[in-house]
Amino acid sequence: MSGTPTGTPSVEQVTAALARVNDPEIKRPITELGMVDDVAVSPEGAVHVKVLLTVAGCPLKDTINRDVTAAVGGLPGVSSVEVELGVMNADQRQGLQETLRGGQAQREIPFAQPGSLTRVFAIASGKGGVGKSSVTVNLALAMAQQGLKVGVVDADIYGHSVPAMLGVADARPTQVDDLIMPVPTPSGVSVISIGMLKPRRDQVVAWRGPMLDRALVQMLSDVYWGDLDALLLDLPPGTGDIAISLGQHLPNAEVVVVTTPQEAAAEVAERAGTMASMMHQRVVGVVENMSYFVSPESGEKLEIFGSGGGDRVAATLSQRFGYDVRVLGRIPLDPSLREGGDAGKPIVESDPTTPAAQQLLAIAQGLTGRGRGLAGMQLGLTPTAKF
Numbered sequence: 001m002s003g004t005p006t007g008t009p010s011v012e013q014v015t016a017a018l019a020r021v022n023d024p025e026i027k028r029p030i031t032e033l034g035m036v037d038d039v040a041v042s043p044e045g046a047v048h049v050k051v052l053l054t055v056a057g058c059p060l061k062d063t064i065n066r067d068v069t070a071a072v073g074g075l076p077g078v079s080s081v082e083v084e085l086g087v088m089n090a091d092q093r094q095g096l097q098e099t100l101r102g103g104q105a106q107r108e109i110p111f112a113q114p115g116s117l118t119r120v121f122a123i124a125s126g127k128g129g130v131g132k133s134s135v136t137v138n139l140a141l142a143m144a145q146q147g148l149k150v151g152v153v154d155a156d157i158y159g160h161s162v163p164a165m166l167g168v169a170d171a172r173p174t175q176v177d178d179l180i181m182p183v184p185t186p187s188g189v190s191v192i193s194i195g196m197l198k199p200r201r202d203q204v205v206a207w208r209g210p211m212l213d214r215a216l217v218q219m220l221s222d223v224y225w226g227d228l229d230a231l232l233l234d235l236p237p238g239t240g241d242i243a244i245s246l247g248q249h250l251p252n253a254e255v256v257v258v259t260t261p262q263e264a265a266a267e268v269a270e271r272a273g274t275m276a277s278m279m280h281q282r283v284v285g286v287v288e289n290m291s292y293f294v295s296p297e298s299g300e301k302l303e304i305f306g307s308g309g310g311d312r313v314a315a316t317l318s319q320r321f322g323y324d325v326r327v328l329g330r331i332p333l334d335p336s337l338r339e340g341g342d343a344g345k346p347i348v349e350s351d352p353t354t355p356a357a358q359q360l361l362a363i364a365q366g367l368t369g370r371g372r373g374l375a376g377m378q379l380g381l382t383p384t385a386k387f
């Protein structure tokens with residue numbers, strides 16, 4: 001489409017430029033989401049754009065303002081850009097929700113639908129503190145580095161540490177009526193945490209089965225995840241209510257069991273793996289974390305937590321399930337892994353050449369690189385599970 005006779009862009013050309021601006025949370029063009037309310041171009045090339053935010057006080061309004069200004073300001077003949085920010089009314093928000101739900105009024109878990117192309121990985125452990133959350137965030141980032149669209153659900157009611165590890169500790173999700181936007185993180189993965197659903201951040205969660213179940217379903221169905229290639233869930237340690245709920249709602253989840261080399265940790269990890277199998281989920285492998293420490297002085301490999309835990313869990317689960325459960329990788333103890341987590345910059349991003357990061361990158365590759373053949377499929381014991 002050509003511009004106006006005076007050389008200024010037409011409204012259509014401005015709109016076409018706006019179609020290249022994505023809403024930072026929904027990750028779709030603002031033009032598709034009904035967010036562009038008005039476009040006007042003066043004969044002198046001054047452009048006025050009215051953008052409707054989904055909610056008042058949208059935390060990302062500055063990003064939207066900047067992206068719109070940059071997209072329109074780059075057009076030839078534009079002398080100035082004025083962005084007016086408004087807020088959607090109830091009807092417009094309703095329309096947005098319908099667009100996002102693909103016209104479906106009913107809320108459902110998209111990842112449990114037949115034909116869903118999202119790989120769901122549940123990261124489980126027998127006991128706390130073995131590094132399950134660290135493994136989850138690093139695998140998520142490693143998969144994002146492979147070019148995949150990745151979401152993370154922090155379902156660990158005891159320790160929701162995932163947002164901090166991803167650099168969004170204090171973020172709260174934007175809510176458009178009853179649709180929740182996952183929080184975008186600097187590394188490109190989106191996250192929602194059970195901690196974000198609490199009315200107050202410092203509130204202690206004392207939820208029992210049904211409330212936890214509702215919280216899990218909410219994180220899976222009320223959150224607009226868009227088209228994800230992979231969804232990773234950080235489960236609470238052990239074999240509690242969340243593990244049961246997950247088995248019921250997402251039987252197609254592939255379970256990764258994290259353990260340390262220690263005998264006691266391995267024993268409870270076996271229970272967590274067995275629980276997943278009872279819920280008809282497939283255990284795709286074992287990650288042995290804190291496997292060893294290389295002394296910086298002598299270069300000696302010190303087995304601080306003993307040895308053999310990963311192999312033991314893999315052997316026991318293989319024997320119990322009658323299919324091969326492999327050790328996917330062994331991650332050494334590395335202070336920079338902890339520091340990366342504390343700083344909100346996981347090690348695969350902050351220190352990717354370390355042996356720990358290399359192991360995590362290889363584990364992610366092993367999980368996603370495998371085709372969608374039989375090896376990646378759930379056992380097929382439930383009618384809902386198709387992959």
Ligand SMILES: Nc1ncnc2c1ncn2[C@@H]1O[C@H](COP(=O)(O)OP(=O)(O)OP(=O)(O)O)[C@@H](O)[C@H]1O
Binds near residue numbers: 125156333334338339
């Ligand atoms: N390989 C490692 N090297 C050094 N520190 C590690 C390693 N793995 C985990 N850590 C550190 O150990 C602590 C516990 O890890 P993390 O929170 O990931 O465990 P978790 O199993 O998710 O615990 P919880 O279930 O209690 O939340 C964190 O401080 C983390 O930085």
